[in-house]
Amino acid sequence: MDASSPLKSSPPENLRDRCQTLDLVLQVNGRSRRVVADPRVTLLDALRENLGLTGSKKGCDHGQCGACTVHVDGRRVLSCLTFAAAAEGKHITTIEGLAPQEGDLHPMQQAFMDHDAFQCGYCTPGQIMSAVACVTEGHAETDADIREYMSGNLCRCAAYPNIVDAIKQAKPLMRERDA
Amino acid sequence: MTISESQVGPISEGGMFGKPVPRIDGRLKVTGAACYPSDTPMEDTAHAYLVTSAIARGKIKAFHLEDAKAVDGVLDILTWENMKGKVRSVRFFAGGGYASSTIMPMSSSKIWHAGQIIAVVIAESFEAAREAAYKVGVDYAVNKPKAGFDESRPQPRPMTNPLTRSDPATGDAEKAFAAAPVKIEAYYSTPTQHHNAIELFSTTCVWSGDQLTIYEPSQYVHGLKNGVARQLGIKPDKVRIISPFVGGGFGGKAALTARTAFIALAAQRLNRPVKLVATRKQAYTVSNFRAETQHLIKLGAESNGQLTSLSHEGWEVSSRPDEYKVAGTETTAVLYACPNIATRVNVIHADRSTPGFMRSPAEVPYIFAIESAMDELAVALHMDPVELRRINDTQINPITDAPYSSRALMTCYDTAAKAFGWASRNPVPGSMTDGDWLIGWGCATSCYPTNVAPAEAKVTLAPNGSVRVQSAGHDIGTGAYTALAITAAEFLGVPLERVSVELGDSTLPPAPVAGGSNATASICNAVADACKELRHRLVTAAVASNGPMHGLDRDMITFSDGQLRAPDGQSETLMAASARLGFGPIEAHAKYMPEIASKTIKLVGNAMLGKGLPIMASGTSAGDHIQYAFGAEFVEVRVHRRTREIRAPRIVGAFAAGRIISPTTARSQLMGGLIWGISAALHEATEMDHRFARYVNDDLAEYMVPVNADIQDVEVIFVPEDDTKVNALGIKGLGELGNVGTNAAVANAVYHATGQRIRDLPIRLENLL
Numbered sequence: 003m004d005a006s007s008p009l010k011s012s013p014p015e016n017l018r019d020r021c022q023t024l025d026l027v028l029q030v031n032g033r034s035r036r037v038v039a040d041p042r043v044t045l046l047d048a049l050r051e052n053l054g055l056t057g058s059k060k061g062c063d064h065g066q067c068g069a070c071t072v073h074v075d076g077r078r079v080l081s082c083l084t085f086a087a088a089a090e091g092k093h094i095t096t097i098e099g100l101a102p103q104e105g106d107l108h109p110m111q112q113a114f115m116d117h118d119a120f121q122c123g124y125c126t127p128g129q130i131m132s133a134v135a136c137v138t139e140g141h142a143e144t145d146a147d148i149r150e151y152m153s154g155n156l157c158r159c160a161a162y163p164n165i166v167d168a169i170k171q172a173k174p175l176m177r178e179r180d181a
Numbered sequence: 182m183t184i185s186e187s188q189v190g191p192i193s194e195g196g197m198f199g200k201p202v203p204r205i206d207g208r209l210k211v212t213g214a215a216c217y218p219s220d221t222p223m224e225d226t227a228h229a230y231l232v233t234s235a236i237a238r239g240k241i242k243a244f245h246l247e248d249a250k251a252v253d254g255v256l257d258i259l260t261w262e263n264m265k266g267k268v269r270s271v272r273f274f275a276g277g278g279y280a281s282s283t284i285m286p287m288s289s290s291k292i293w294h295a296g297q298i299i300a301v302v303i304a305e306s307f308e309a310a311r312e313a314a315y316k317v318g319v320d321y322a323v324n325k326p327k328a329g330f331d332e333s334r335p336q337p338r339p340m341t342n343p344l345t346r347s348d349p350a351t352g353d354a355e356k357a358f359a360a361a362p363v364k365i366e367a368y369y370s371t372p373t374q375h376h377n378a379i380e381l382f383s384t385t386c387v388w389s390g391d392q393l394t395i396y397e398p399s400q401y402v403h404g405l406k407n408g409v410a411r412q413l414g415i416k417p418d419k420v421r422i423i424s425p426f427v428g429g430g431f432g433g434k435a436a437l438t439a440r441t442a443f444i445a446l447a448a449q450r451l452n453r454p455v456k457l458v459a460t461r462k463q464a465y466t467v468s469n470f471r472a473e474t475q476h477l478i479k480l481g482a483e484s485n486g487q488l489t490s491l492s493h494e495g496w497e498v499s500s501r502p503d504e505y506k507v508a509g510t511e512t513t514a515v516l517y518a519c520p521n522i523a524t525r526v527n528v529i530h531a532d533r534s535t536p537g538f539m540r541s542p543a544e545v546p547y548i549f550a551i552e553s554a555m556d557e558l559a560v561a562l563h564m565d566p567v568e569l570r571r572i573n574d575t576q577i578n579p580i581t582d583a584p585y586s587s588r589a590l591m592t593c594y595d596t597a598a599k600a601f602g603w604a605s606r607n608p609v610p611g612s613m614t615d616g617d618w619l620i621g622w623g624c625a626t627s628c629y630p631t632n633v634a635p636a637e638a639k640v641t642l643a644p645n646g647s648v649r650v651q652s653a654g655h656d657i658g659t660g661a662y663t664a665l666a667i668t669a670a671e672f673l674g675v676p677l678e679r680v681s682v683e684l685g686d687s688t689l690p691p692a693p694v695a696g697g698s699n700a701t702a703s704i705c706n707a708v709a710d711a712c713k714e715l716r717h718r719l720v721t722a723a724v725a726s727n728g729p730m731h732g733l734d735r736d737m738i739t740f741s742d743g744q745l746r747a748p749d750g751q752s753e754t755l756m757a758a759s760a761r762l763g764f765g766p767i768e769a770h771a772k773y774m775p776e777i778a779s780k781t782i783k784l785v786g787n788a789m790l791g792k793g794l795p796i797m798a799s800g801t802s803a804g805d806h807i808q809y810a811f812g813a814e815f816v817e818v819r820v821h822r823r824t825r826e827i828r829a830p831r832i833v834g835a836f837a838a839g840r841i842i843s844p845t846t847a848r849s850q851l852m853g854g855l856i857w858g859i860s861a862a863l864h865e866a867t868e869m870d871h872r873f874a875r876y877v878n879d880d881l882a883e884y885m886v887p888v889n890a891d892i893q894d895v896e897v898i899f900v901p902e903d904d905t906k907v908n909a910l911g912i913k914g915l916g917e918l919g920n921v922g923t924n925a926a927v928a929n930a931v932y933h934a935t936g937q938r939i940r941d942l943p944i945r946l947e948n949l950l
Binding site: 057 | 204253306378429458460660852
C-alpha cells in the first residue's frame with residue numbers, strides 16, 4: 003500500500019460526527035501518521051483500516067496466532083493486543099517498513115523467498131517480523147532455539163522447517179549488515 | 182532449497198518442468214504487498230459484525246435491539262425479521278449446487294445449530310459494530326439438541342445385502358472372514374476438525390449501480406459468483422468476485438456460505454461498502470468442517486499374509502437437512518488385492534452445521550482405519566508391515582479388475598524405507614530406546630485419486646515478447662501461480678520472468694474449484710493447449726512463403742530462449758514472429774476437457790463450468806482405468822517413559838505423483854501435508870459439549886495445531902513417474918496426498934514404541950498412561 007491508496011489519511015467525516023473518536027499520531031516506518039479512530043482501536047486495526055498498511059494480518063484478534071506481529075521500539079509485539087493509543091510516541095515497524103529502502107528486501111525477506119518458507123503467505127509478514135526479532139534477541143543460535151522462539155507464530159500451511167532454514171540463512175547476513 | 186533436479190526425473194524439453202524455481206508470487210508475500218481480499222483499500226467502508234446463536238436447536242422468540250441500536254455509530258441490524266424472503270435458496274454443493282449448506286440462516290426464526298448466524302450489525306467502525314453485536318438481546322425457545330454420535334461404538338449392520346449400489350463390494354466378505362486363519366476386527370474413530378486457515382472468513386461487498394463486486398477469499402470464484410447471483414435474484418454477469426490471494430483454504434473456502442448474501446444486502450441497504458471479518462470463534466460455524474467418524478474394520482488373511490476378506494463400515498455425522506458424507510470406502514475398497522470385500526457408509530444426522538470438504542476429506546479418516554488395521558494384521562502375522570503391503574499390492578481395482586493407470590506404491594515404500602533406515606528396526610514393541618525415551622517406528626500407505634476437471638485459460642503474447650496467462654483458478658498457497666507460469670514458459674520457450682499470471686477473478690476464463698487436488702492437472706493442461714495454439718500460429722507464419730523459415734518442416738521448429746529455432750541454426754525472436762502475425766498482442770483461449778471425462782462431462786462440462794457448478798472427472802472411475810497418486814510415509818515417535826509425552830521428531834514420505842511441474846512448491850505442499858498428518862494424529866480435535874451441542878475449544882489457543890517447536894525433520898522424496906494416461910501432461914495432483922497416511926503411520930509408531938494400540942484420534946499423553 004502506498005500514498006496512492008484511496009484510503010483517506012484524514013478521518014472520515016461521518017465517523018467524527020457520529021462517534022467518539024481519538025486523534026493520535028503514530029510513528030510508523032519512520033513517518034508520522036495521523037489516526038482518527040474509535041478509542042478502542044487496536045494497533046492492528048489502526049494500521050490496516052486507517053493507515054492502509056495491510057501487510058500485518060488479522061488471524062485471531064486474540065494474540066493466539068502471531069500473524070499481526072510488528073516491532074514497537076525494536077521489540078516484537080502482537081499488534082492485535084496493543085491499543086493504538088498505547089503505541090503513540092513509540093517507533094513502530096511493520097513488514098512494509100522492514101527493508102532498508104523501498105524496492106530492497108531485508109535479508110530475512112530474501113531468505114523466506116529462497117527457502118519457500120511459506121505457502122499461502124498469510125502468516126508470513128508476522129513470521130518475518132518475529133524471525134528478525136528472533137535473531138536480534140539472540141534466540142537463533144540453535145535449531146531448537148529457533149523453533150522454540152518462533153512458536154508464537156502459527157503457520158497452518160506448515161512451512162516450519164523451511165522457516166528454520168530461512169532464519170539460519172538470514173542470521174549471518176543480518177549480523178554482517180549490522181556490524 | 183535442497184531439491185536436486187535428479188529427484189524429480191528428467192527435465193522437460195523446454196527446460197522448465199521439474200526445475201526448482203522460487204515461487205513467482207513470493208516477493209509480494211514477503212513484503213506484505215500481496216492483497217488478500219480483506220486488504221483491499223476502500224473508501225467510506227461500514228463494518229459488519231455477526232451475531233451467532235447461543236443454542237443448537239430451537240427458535241428465536243424475540244430480539245431486543247434497543248441497546249444495540251443505541252450504540253454510537255450503528256447503522257443497521259439485519260435479523261430474520263427484515264431478511265425473510267430476501268435470499269433465495271440454492272442447491273447443496275455436494276449435490277451439484279453452490280451452497281456449503283442448505284441451512285438458510287435468517288430466513289426464519291428457526292435455529293439449526295449453535296453458532297448459526299442470527300443477526301448482522303453494521304456500524305461506522307469495527308469497534309462500534311462489535312459492541313452493538315454484544316448488546317443484541319435474544320429470547321430463545323430451546324429444544325434439547327442431538328450433538329453427534331450417541332454411542333462410542335455404533336452397532337454394525339449385516340453386510341450381506343448392501344443397501345446402495347455405491348457401496349463397493351465383491352465376493353462374500355462375511356464367509357471369508359469366518360474362515361480366515363488370521364483375523365483383525367476393531368473399531369477406529371477420528372474427531373471433529375476445523376480447517377483453521379490463518380486468514381479469517383471475510384467478505385467485503387461494493388455496489389456500483391446494479392453491479393456487485395465481492396472481495397472474499399474463495400477456492401471457487403465462479404461458483405461464488407453464480408451462487409450469490411442466484412441467491413440475490415440477479416444476473417451472474419452483474420456479480421464479480423475478486424480473490425487474488427487466499428490465506429489458506431483447505432476446503433473451508435470452496436463453497437458458498439450464508440454470510441456473503443447478507444453482506445451484499447447490507448451494502449445495498451446502506452449504499453456504501455460493507456466489510457465483514459468474521460471472528461476466529463465464528464470461523465467454527467460460518468463455514469464447514471470435518472465431521473467426526475467411526476469405523477469398524479474386519480480383515481481376514483492367510484497365514485502368508487494374503488488378504489482373503491476386507492470389510493469397512495463407516496459412520497459419519499451430518500447436519501439435519503443435508504446428507505453430506507465423505508465415504509472413503511471408495512478408496513479403501515480398492516487399496517489392496519482381496520477377493521472378498523464389503524463396505525457400507527452410514528450417516529447420522531445431528532443439530533450441527535453441515536460438514537464439508539477438509540483436506541483429503543474421504544482419505545484422512547478412512548485410510549487411518551484401514552492402515553491401522555493393516556499394521557495390526559502385520560503384528561498378528563509377525564510380519565514386517567512393508568512386506569504385508571507388498572504381498573497385497575495390486576495393479577488392478579480388485580472389484581472391477583480395471584487397471585491402475587500407474588501405481589508405484591511399493592517403489593515409494595522401498596525408497597522411503599531406505600531413506601528412513603527402516604532395515605534397522607527391531608519389531609518388538611518398546612525394544613528401541615534412547616535414555617528415557619521409547620522410540621517407535623511406524624509406516625502407512627498414502628493415496629489420493631487423480632481428479633481432473635474441465636478448465637479454461639487464455640494466454641497472450643505481447644508485442645514486447647512477454648506472456649500473460651489468465652484463468653479464474655486459485656492459488657491458495659498451492660503454488661498455482663508458479664506452476665502455470667512454468668507451463669507457459671515451458672511451451673513458449675520464454676524465461677520465467679517474462680510470464681505473468683492472473684488468477685482469482687471471476688471475470689477471467691472459468692476454472693474449476695481449487696479442491697480434489699485437480700487444479701494443477703486441469704489448468705496446466707488448459708494453459709498448455711493455449712500455448713500450443715500460439716506456437717502453431719507462430720510456426721505457420723514462420724514457414725509460410727514470406728517467412729524466414731520458409732520450406733522447413735514445421736515439426737522441427739522448437740521454442741527456446743525467447744526464439745523460434747530451426748535445426749539449421751536459423752532463429753527468430755518471438756517478438757519478430759509475433760509482429761509478422763499483425764500488430765498488437767496475439768492470444769489463444771483454450772478450453773481443456775479431461776481425457777478421462779465421461780460422455781456426460783464432455784457434453785455438459787464446459788457449460789457447467791461457466792455456471793460455476795461443481796464438475797470433475799474422478800480418478801476413482803476414469804473410464805477403462807482408475808488413477809491415483811501414491812506415497813509411503815515413515816514416522817519416528819518418541820514417548821517419554823515416565824511422563825508419556827509424545828514427540829514426532831522425524832518423518833519421511835516418498836511420493837509418486839506423475840510429472841512434477843514445480844518441485845519447490847510441490848515439496849512444500851507435501852511437507853505441509855505430512856505436518857497436517859502429524860497434527861491429525863497428535864494434536865487436532867474440536868471438542869464438543871454434548872449437552873448443548875456447542876464447541877468448547879473454538880479458538881487457536883485451545884484448538885491444537887503444531888507450532889514450529891513440534892516439528893523437526895521432514896523429508897519429502899519424489900519418486901519419478903511417467904503416466905500420460907491420467908492427462909496429457911501426466912500430472913497427478915498432490916495437494917492432499919501428503920496428509921493421508923500420516924495419522925496411521927503415527928499411531929503405528931506409537932504402538933511400536935509402547936505396545937499400546939490407540940484406535941481413537943488424536944493420540945495424547947493421557948491415552949498412554
